[in-house]
Amino acid sequence: MLVPTAPAAASPAPSFLASALLNWYPRHRRDLPWRHTRNPYAIWLSEVILQQTRVAQGLPYYLDFLTSYPTVQDLAAAPEQEVLRHWQGLGYYSRARNMHHTAQQVVREFDGQFPSTYAGLRQLKGVGPYTAAAIASFAFDEAVAVLDGNVFRVLARIFGLHSDIAAPASRKEFQAVADQHLPPAHAAEFNQAIMEFGALQCTPLKPDCLFCPLQSQCWAFQHGQVTLLPVKAKAKAVRTRYFHYFVLRHGERLYLKERPGGDIWQGLYDFALAETDAATMSAAEVVRHVEALGGTLVTSHVAEDRPAPTLRHVLSHQKLEARFHAVELAAALPETAARDLGLRSYSASEIEALPKPVLISNYLAKAK
């Protein structure tokens, strides 16, 4: 006898936002390698790199990491310095360090398998709400909406949300709107689509409103407030720091040190450094600094008529102005002094293998 069954509950019709984005996405998306995989490790790598840089710049890093470390076990087993070396040029090295720790945590605590749910992924060090939602939806189809800068902007404009997107309290409001429009059966595609829409169509400065499929439903467009949304509180003022590097050479070897924690570039290698309030330093001051390091000068390039080369470097909240005072030492630094200061001498090939801030790499490339 046939037992009558209740008709399957129909999934609710997708919202206007979901329909428009799912229609827009296949016709406009960029063909990117991380969109062809469901491997949570590869997706996680791409997300960590893309939080740091734009797609075009991040792509070679993604390919390099996957080639050098095809599995999370490979990444976990790699020496930290080597990982930092692969990351070199992306900046914000604590992100690379966290990435390495996360890989080790996955191997140690999860038997080398990424957790398959949003809640599980959030247990991983350095995996925040955005990355967890991205991996959970892209790799495991979990219906959880992502919120990144692109999504904040799209939602703020379409729904006329005026909360400050830099304020942590706003996340709840935006998350609720995103979740409400996420079609559970197409979570991955919706998430990809809304981020891509923000990156290509609803861009920060010149959104293509004229040819936008959401124009008639877009609050910001209808109210002439496209350039006013999203609302974002001003970032902290940028401060300028003056670095004076002493590039100590003895024979063919240069002295470098590992940077300690508590400041930028932890764990990377740079030269002996004095930070001052002035952009320039007299020859006499340079000599004094080098002698304070225990060094005896033979010759130096610090004469007033030959100014030390200066390189500038911009970080998120700091502008660095770095002067490089090249100094030739008569003798190796006394061992105790070098040890106290963390300075060690390295050959050119050893320096090549050390992880270094871009500023130092640029100086070395110019000084060749």
Ligand code: SF4
């Ligand atoms: S109309 Fe303009 S502001 Fe509104 S969603 Fe489209 S591109 Fe963005």
